Amino acid sequence: MSAKRNLLYSTNTLALAIVLFVILVIINGLSKKAFKRLDLTESKRYTISKSTKKLLGQLDDIVRVEAYFSEAPDQVKLIKDEVKDMLDEYDAFASGNLQIEFINPTEDDDLKQKLRMKGIPEIQVQVREKDKIEVRNAYMGLAVVYGDKQEVIPVIQKTTTLEYDLTSAILKTTRKEAKTVGFLEGHDEVDIYGQGFENLKRELDKQYTIRKIDVSQGSPIESDVSTLIVAGPQSPLQANEKYEIDQFLMNGGKIVFLVDAVKMAPGSIQASPLSTGLTDLLSHYGIQLGNNLVQDISHDNLTYSQGGFMTITRPYPFFIKVLKSYQYSTGSTSEGFPADSVATSGLDSLVLPWSTSLSVVAKEGVSTTIMAKTSNQAWTAQAPYNLDPTRMFTPPSSVKNSYPVAVLLAGEFTSFYAGKEIPSASNGDGEEDTENKNEDRKTVEKSPPTQIVVVGTSQFLRQPRVDGLTFFQNSIDYITLGSSLIGIRSKQISDRSFKTDPSTFARLAIKVLCIGAIPLLVALFGLFRFFSRMRAKRMVETYGRV
Known part of the structure; x- marks a missing residue:
């Protein structure tokens, strides 16, 4: 009886083991397509975004990812493991359209030469072994290949921006052609090719073809330009220039306006009122520019030199600091980045120096989304402006409000020049150029659905900070590409x-x-x-x- 019981027990145990093994095999197979990862980081740093998942799900052909990593040292292996984990997650959502290969080029001189041609360098890393520090050569790069198009990430020394870089590379290689973003020039605007804007230019180059746009001679903006950036003109635009901008919008182009209320003297904090000539144009589209500068109890610091020897940092209410959530002493709260603003809802903060307020002018067929607004404890200053940081800033006891400082307009716009004569370009002497009359042109009086972004300052680009550059890129991406990359770039890594x-x-x-x-x-x-x-x-x- 005991032997029979033992045999039955052994048989049941074996059957249970087989069943468990089969279940584990099935779970392992399914986990490649459906899995969950526990990510306790505040910004979901180790979880790919919905935007990336959507892009991967839309791939209709094979994309190859070639990861070039040396076998050692430990810090290279650590980065390699993190890259592999992320690529495995990408693969799970790509429906078989992602081919991933890890390659060690250390011993292959021909491959090293090819990598140099691709733009993936062999770098030097410090290694500590047996209480000694040595320098070794290593590869830590990656290439995304789709057909005959290729994008590279030359060196991956940290993975905090890897998802954005990788998704950008996949998006750029799989897109039929890169969108063109034009920067208006001729009025001392932000020069995207100038000193101090190298990082911004490099980031925009990942997704767009960048071009300078000059409309001073009355030439239409090229039809292949998707988005026009009017980044802080410091002198008035002439009527014929505004006409070309208006007609660009009427033909479906997107526009980002960064409009200053004051002109800052170079190397100082002295300012004078600035007329850009854009007030009437923007008011017609749906935004009234304030004739003021906004101050806020939520503000950042201004750092400046005194006497050439000392650096001083002071709280500066003219550097308004937009926060995701404002907390007030009364216990109430308000949003600085409204949830319906896709381009900014992922930001934690944004510093906007010397910004003017914006007011919405209702227009039929045009919707308005507030992208950023001050706390409800903000106030405005009128010209002449006293921007001296050493003076006492006393908020008024009353007349404090919340002011929009960045707004998105979307819809079908009517032309500012509908029913008007087409303005002609100046011949350089301030007189009308009679040889370049617009007799053959016809004004387009209504646009297809399109979008405009208006921000009350350009100084966040002229005094670049990470939050400002992210906001600017998000704004361009949203109206040019949709929301593909915004959720990725806006991920914040908190300092713990x-x-x-x-x-x-x-x-x-x-x-x-x-x-x-x-x-x-x-x-x-x-x-x-x-x-x-x-x-x-x-x-x-x-x-x-x-």
Whole structure:
């Protein structure tokens, strides 16, 4: 009877093991297509975004990802493992249209030469082994190949921006042609090719063909330009120039207007009122520019030199700081980036120096989305402006409001020049150029559905910060490409480091705790087990075995 029971038990155990094995095989197979990853980071750093998943799901042909990594040292392996994890997740959502290959080019001289031609360099990394620091050569790059098009990420030294870089590369290679973004010139606007804007130019080059646009001679803006950037003109636009901008919009073009209320003197904080000639144009489209500068209790600091020897940092209400959520002493809250603004809803903060307020003018067929607004404790200053950071800034006891400072307009716009004579270009002497009459042109009086972004300052580009550049790129991406890349770029990596002063007792206590906590817990557990066994032994000796 006992042998029969043992046989039955063994048979059941074997059957259960086989069933469990089959279940595990099925789960493993399904997990490649449907899986969940527990990501406890605030910004979901290790989870690819919905935008990336959507792009991968729309791939209709094979995209190859060639990852070039050396076998060692440890820091290269760490990056390689993180890249592999992310590529595995990409592969799971690509429906078989992503081919991934990891290649070690260290011993292949021909491949090294090809990689140099591609733009993937061999870099030097420091390695610590046996208390010595050595320098070794290594590869940490990646190429995305689609047909005869290719984009490279030359060096991956950190993975915080990897999803954006990788998705950008896939988007650019699989798109039939790159969109063209034009920057208006001729009025001292932001020069995208100028000094100080190299990082911005490099980021925009990842997705767009960049071109300068000059409309001073009355030439229409080229039809292949998708989006026009009017970035802070410092002198008035003439009527014929505004006409070309208007007609670009009427033909379906998208426009980003960064319009300053004041002209800053170079190298100083002295300002004078600025007329750009755009007020009437924008008012016609649906935005009234304020004749003011906004100040806010939510603001950033201004750092400046005094006497050429000392650097001073002061709170500066003219540097308004838009926050995702404003918290007030009354316990109430308000949003700085409304949830319905796709281009800004992922931002945590945005500093806009010397911004004017914006007011919405209702227009039939045009919808308005507030992209950024001040706290409800903001106020305005009128000309003449006193921008001196050393003066006392006292908020008024009343007349404090929330002001829009960035707005998106979308819909079908009517031409500012509908029913008007087409303005002619100047011949350079301030007189009408009679040789370049627009007799053969006809004004387009209504646009197809299109979009306009208006921001009350360009100074966030002239004094670049990460949040400002992200906001600017998001604005361009949204009206040019849709929301494909916005959710990725807006991911924020929060600083979780200790804020303790290195010289304080607290730092020493934290270090001791980090080093000694685990050994101490092990020792305490060992003592607990020892005394538990001693107690059990005494009970057996006293009462006998039960």
